[in-house]
Amino acid sequence: MVTVQAIKTVGVVGAGAMGSQIAMVCALAGYPVILQDIEHKQLGESSQTLRELMDKKVRKGRLPSEEVEDAFSNITYTTNLNDLESADIIIEAIVEKLEVKRELFYQLSQIVPRHTVLATNSSTIVSSKLVDVVSYPEKMCNIHFFNPALVMDLVEVVQGEHTSGETAEKCMNFVRSIRKTPVLLKKEISGFIANRILGKLMDEAVWLYENGYATHEEIDLVCKKALNHPIGPFALMDLTGIDVNYFVRKQRYEESGDPKDKPASIVADKVAKGELGRKTGKGFYEYNEQGKRIEETV
Ligand SMILES: NC(=O)c1ccc[n+]([C@@H]2O[C@H](COP(=O)([O-])OP(=O)(O)OC[C@H]3O[C@@H](n4cnc5c(N)ncnc54)[C@H](O)[C@@H]3O)[C@@H](O)[C@H]2O)c1
Incomplete structure (x- = not known):
């Protein structure tokens, strides 16, 4: 034994x-x-x-x-x-x-x-x-x-x-x-379970926003009030850092070569401007020095 x-x-x-x-x-x-x-x-x-x-x-x-x-x-x-x-x-x-x-x-x-x-x-x-x-x-x-x-x-x-x-x-x-x-x-897959599911939610949220169906504030509101999520996808990206989302997608695109895996242009724009979320004071929302949201438009 x-x-x-x-x-x-x-x-x-x-x-x-x-x-x-x-x-x-x-x-x-x-x-x-x-x-x-x-x-x-x-x-x-x-x-x-x-x-x-x-x-x-x-x-x-x-x-x-x-x-x-x-x-x-x-x-x-x-x-x-x-x-x-x-x-x-x-x-x-x-x-x-x-x-x-x-x-x-x-x-x-x-x-x-x-x-x-x-x-x-x-x-x-x-x-x-x-x-x-x-x-x-x-x-x-x-x-x-x-x-x-x-x-x-x-x-x-x-x-x-x-x-x-x-x-x-x-x-x-x-x-x-x-x-x-x-x-x-029991089998390997990059991103595992939670982040893969979260990634899909983020992608859909960004797609709806980029294609003009709703503002990021409205999409966050729907996720909170209709799906009972504690935080909306855009506020979450601000919290974790928009660059994190960008680099994960970039890495996936480099691995797969599939254009669908490319970082979304709104995300790439934010990264290029250095608007990375809470840690830089601005992302999809704006934050004061204590990291609190400055304006809640919804
Ligand atoms: N940050 C997150 O949200 C998160 C969540 C889950 C998993 N992870 C994973 O955890 C890992 C670390 O992420 P993090 O956010 O803590 O990074 P971090 O940058 O905060 O910390 C990394 C640390 O590793 C040290 N380091 C670098 N090279 C080293 C080496 N060769 N030997 C010993 N120490 C070394 C650095 O000095 C630094 O202190 C990554 O693989 C990341 O994918 C991160």
């Missing part, structure tokens, strides 16, 4: 928006976490941002301060990739560039023991695009958290053809153990 090695220590690579919060989610669940980034400065910023976020949760009574302090003491920050040697699962959350991820997984594969699960949090790059650089393909998959990881409950686990059933099961159990709801995709 094969013994399945338990997950005792978690490694997270990349201490940006996603990696920092993924590390904290795991630390809150009681796992020792090694959080690695190539930038020393980024580790400091990650720790500071997490401190502000978690203090706010304590002040609002959402988490007891002892639990938060225990979680902080579970996190070790490092720039040394070799420190991940003791991790039983590693979640990669670095920049969305295929070649950079491939180089990282090659290096990781030289460092970690055979039982370690190697997972990428990428939203678009499936693990089969990375798997030829690692020694044990059966231990590799996608584990896709949503932003902000501390808040969003769902996690998509994506099994490639190379991923063993045991690894998929281990990841599903791991996600449950960090108090999230996992869904297993």
